[in-house]
Amino acid sequence: MQSKIDLYTTEIQRFEPKTAEELESFRIKFLGTKGIIKDLFDEFKAVSPEEKRVLGKVLNQFKQLAEQKYTDLKESFETKQEKSSSEQDFTLPGSGMELGGRHPLSLVRKEILEIFKRLGFVVAEGPEIEDDWHNFSALNFPEEHPARDMQDTFFIKKNSGKDDIALRTHTSSVQVRLMEAGKPPFRALMPGRVYRNEAISARAHCFFHQIEGLYVDENVSFADLKQTLYYFVQELYGEGTKVRFRPSFFPFTEPSAEMDISCTICKGDGCQMCKHSGWVEILGCGMIDPNVLENVGIDSKKYSGFAFGMGIERITNLKYQIKDLRLFSENDVRFLKQFQSELI
Numbered sequence: 001m002q003s004k005i006d007l008y009t010t011e012i013q014r015f016e017p018k019t020a021e022e023l024e025s026f027r028i029k030f031l032g033t034k035g036i037i038k039d040l041f042d043e044f045k046a047v048s049p050e051e052k053r054v055l056g057k058v059l060n061q062f063k064q065l066a067e068q069k070y071t072d073l074k075e076s077f078e079t080k081q082e083k084s085s086s087e088q089d090f091t092l093p094g095s096g097m098e099l100g101g102r103h104p105l106s107l108v109r110k111e112i113l114e115i116f117k118r119l120g121f122v123v124a125e126g127p128e129i130e131d132d133w134h135n136f137s138a139l140n141f142p143e144e145h146p147a148r149d150m151q152d153t154f155f156i157k158k159n160s161g162k163d164d165i166a167l168r169t170h171t172s173s174v175q176v177r178l179m180e181a182g183k184p185p186f187r188a189l190m191p192g193r194v195y196r197n198e199a200i201s202a203r204a205h206c207f208f209h210q211i212e213g214l215y216v217d218e219n220v221s222f223a224d225l226k227q228t229l230y231y232f233v234q235e236l237y238g239e240g241t242k243v244r245f246r247p248s249f250f251p252f253t254e255p256s257a258e259m260d261i262s263c264t265i266c267k268g269d270g271c272q273m274c275k276h277s278g279w280v281e282i283l284g285c286g287m288i289d290p291n292v293l294e295n296v297g298i299d300s301k302k303y304s305g306f307a308f309g310m311g312i313e314r315i316t317n318l319k320y321q322i323k324d325l326r327l328f329s330e331n332d333v334r335f336l337k338q339f340q341s342e343l344i
């Protein structure tokens with residue numbers, strides 16, 4: 001046994017591995033669970049007690065030698081590796097960085113704002129937390145109007161009605177703020193996020209985005225409203241897109257209408273998107289009710305105007321054929337990536 005240890009000792013002392021693999025083979029050969037040291041210790045159990053006294057010491061020294069050799073070599077391999085990684089070749093091409101893209105709603109909002117800017121509209125914004133006056137009362141909502149109900153509105157403070165504070169349910173509130181703060185003429189577009197107390201599904205969400213439009217001047221008529229929105233539709237969906245106005249009701253406009261466009265997908269032939277009617281609704285509009293003008297201190301005998309409001313999600317769905325509203329707020333990169341080519 002002593003002679004075996006001597007032989008192995010020389011082998012260990014002379015060992016000079018060139019690769020990390022050679023070092024690993026060394027570890028397995030000497031220090032592994034089925035390695036030489038394990039075998040020697042097994043053999044040691046069988047020797048006589050006198051021999052044990054001498055051999056025990058020798059064997060332990062041998063074990064320490066093997067272990068020390070292994071740790072020393074391992075360390076030197078590691079530092080060599082670090083050094084080589086600091087000597088990287090910087091002329092190699094890098095691993096590409098992924099580009100971000102704009103959110104589809106931002107893209108469509110931008111496109112809409114740009115169309116109206118060409119007609120001289122400016123952009124205005126207002127707060128998302130609103131009081132009763134700006135969200136409802138000034139807009140001619142009667143006290144008992146269902147839209148004021150707890151089911152639709154997220155109230156932050158609910159008192160007597162007049163002092164209520166809520167998350168705005170539409171961007172029409174910005175109309176009021178704008179008209180209160182200035183003097184006619186007004187020609188503005190007001191984009192923003194709005195909130196409604198609705199269960200989240202493919203077709204409804206508790207928050208979404210709108211763009212409000214406002215035009216106030218002397219002698220503004222329904223014909224101006226129609227022409228403005230007609231131009232908008234031709235620009236956004238392409239020439240030849242038809243429009244139609246259906247009578248409707250909003251407390252803040254009189255007369256009120258909803259505007260449909262010929263289905264962008266089937267071009268009016270009938271498909272799932274337009275429920276086989278050939279038409280899809282895209283916005284609400286009307287002539288501003290004289291009560292609203294008076295509420296904000298504008299002489300309704302001298303001035304008239306029109307307003308309109310559209311949901312950006314709806315316009316985007318029609319443009320890109322998106323069927324589930326939840327996709328807009330889930331931040332799924334697989335969805336968002338599809339709009340990356342449209343970097344503006």
Ligand code: DAH
Nearest residue numbers: 170172284285286307308309
């Ligand atoms: N505020 C309305 C809504 O959220 C949309 C709307 C309709 C706005 C008619 C208007 C308008 O300015 O004239 O449903």
